[in-house]
Each structure stands twice: as structure tokens, then as C-alpha cells.
Amino acid sequence: MAETPSPTEPIETTLFITVSGPPGCGATTLCERLADAMNCPYVSGGDIFRELADDRDLSLNQLTAKADASEEIDRALDQRLQSIAEEWGMVNKPFILESRLAGWLAGNRADLRIWLDAPEDVRLERIGDRMETEAEMRVREVSEAGRYESYYEIDIDDREFYDLHINTARWSKSGVFELVRTAIEEYDAEIDEGAFTTSSVDVEQ
Template sequence: MSVQGSSDVEIDTTLFVTVSGPPGCGATTLSERLADAMGCPYVSGGDIFRELAEDRGMNLNQLIAKADESDELDRALDQRLQQIAEKWGMANKPFILESRLAGWLAGERADLRIWLDAPEDVRLERIDDRSESDAEMRVREVSEAGRYQSYYEIDIGDRSFYDLHINTARWSKTGVFNLVRTAIEEYDPERDEGSFTTPTIEI
């Protein structure tokens, strides 16, 4: 868990926000900037997964292959994220949870659920400077989608319960941040007529 420092932009809110999307969508960039502006902690499922890999002396792809062999690693990670969501869902304090399943795992505890995406060629270009190759990214996406469906009967393509769905290829990083910032600052719980129900999953 990380706590960001002060920002030139401040957002006065107590919202619990989840940020999700495929590799290269800009979820980490947005989460870091939001946490900075909101002055709150944020947890990344990717960071936790990478920590699991390091603890086991594996690289990311080796851990993905290991995760494909059994549900132990995935369920441990998801259970941890769900526990974090439960804690912050009751805290009435601002918090950012970022992972592919963050919206599902937080469920009704989250105040705002965001899905980011971009065309595949854009996302591939964005991960050029990462250790993960284009092919590895595609393998990871297919592998994760299969595991989510197998373990929890989750269709990762179901975006119906997200409050915001943003194509990050259409705006700059600052533009995406400002879109979300406006949504947070304009949110009025007294005028909120209700979110879509998030399907419940059992870890």
C-alpha cells in the first residue's frame, strides 16, 4: 500500500474508487495521480502479484504459468484485495484500489468504479518500455480471462456495472485525469439514484 504526497491539484472527497482495465490502459498512471490529488493510499493488484513473483524467485510470466496450474495464487491475491476493499469500504475515507478485478472485488463497497481501455496497438506501444513483450501481454490477458471465468464465473468483458468507461487513447493523461476528477467532484450522494448492481463473487 502506498500513500501519495501533496499535489498541485487537490480533490476533496471521501470516495472509494476502483480503477480497472487491461495492460497498457493507463490504470496505474491514473491511480497514482488520483491518490496524489486525493491525498489517500492506493493499492495495486499488479504490485501485489509482482511481489508474489519476487517472493518465489520467479519472473512475471513464470508466476502466470504457475497460476494457470492451480487456483491457489489467484485466490490468495483476490482474497487479499477483497479484504482491503472491505476495510476501506467501511472507513468513509478516500481510497484507490487498482486491479483487473477491482470493481468486481469491491462490489457495492466502492463509490465509483472506473474501467479504462484503449485499442490494442496503442496499449502495446505503451508497454514497449516494460519487461513484458507484446506476445506475453496477449498471453497474460487470455490466461487471466480464462481463470476468472473458471474460478468465479466472471466474464471480464461485462462492463455493465462500471460508472465510467473511458478510452484513454482519446485524451492525454491529464485529460483522462480531469474527466475522472470532474466525476468525483461533481458527485452528490443526495442526487445519486443508484448504481448498477455488481455481481457477487465468492473467493
């Protein structure tokens, strides 16, 4: 039986949060609920990808094929995400940015960087209704990792700088949300001794 979310209590915060993870990690579910509780905007890499497709009058499949053939699309996507991170990193208002590279692109502008994951078989079951096969998911993850390293010298497996790393297979959707809620509500800038730093990512061509 599907989990029925309970009414969400508001979260009072001004934190800029990034959420990242592989397909099927539960990022969309968490971000939607966080945005509702924090009463703040939420932007995902998928949103920007769809905007790029509309800008170019292409279908999502056509833009995906173009991205596989050229770095121009990936860089355009990452430039928009980084610009959004730069803007929201200066306003002292709550905001959520979600993409595989959100934590890298936001860098030290973000107040809280989260990595979500789950065992591969769990993620495959979750994305079953997206018409993506196991082989396709694996190829996409390997391809993306190679592009990130080629373009920006980013090792996507380097997760040291994330403040939270959660295996979403171990808790319910509500449980994952409550873990993150606690981290947000218990955060106190006055006792924060420092996040791990990251090098700036140059997304210009």
C-alpha cells in the first residue's frame, strides 16, 4: 500500500539546500516535500533540461541525443544551474536546488548539501514506471560520470563534502524527510565549525 504523507509542519529556515543523487534515489520526493514545508522555490536539473528543449524546439529525446553527441547541452544546463546557485547564494532566503551536480555547482554558496542513494535493485524498482531499463540506467550513470570528469575534472564518486549522505532504502519517504528536517532545524550557524570546501567549477566552454 502506498505511503500516505501526513500533514507537513512548516520548517522555519533561510538555508540554501542542494540535493543530489543517482536516478531512483528519491530526490524529487524529498525536494517536493521540503519545498512545501520550507515554503520556498525548488529548481531541478530536469526542469532546466526541459526549458532547454523548449528553447531549441526539441523533444526531450532529441535533446538527450544531442547532449550525448556534444558537450554544448550539458554545459548550457550546468551554466543555468550555477547561475541560479549564485543568485540564491546571496539572498539569505530558503531555496532548494536538485541535480546530480547541484552540490558541486553551488559549492560553498550552499548551506546544506545532501546526497541521496539506494542500492541499485531498489532504484531500478523505483524507476520501473519511467520506461528505463537496467542497462540504460547503468549506461547513463557511466556516461554522465565520464562527462563530468572530462568537462570539469569532477569525480562524482567523491562525496566527502556532502553534509548528509542518506541511504533512502533504509527509511520510509516520511522517515527520510524527518531526517533532513532534523538536520535543518538543528542547524545553528553560531556553532558551525565549517563545511568541507570544494573547488569552484568552471562551466564556461
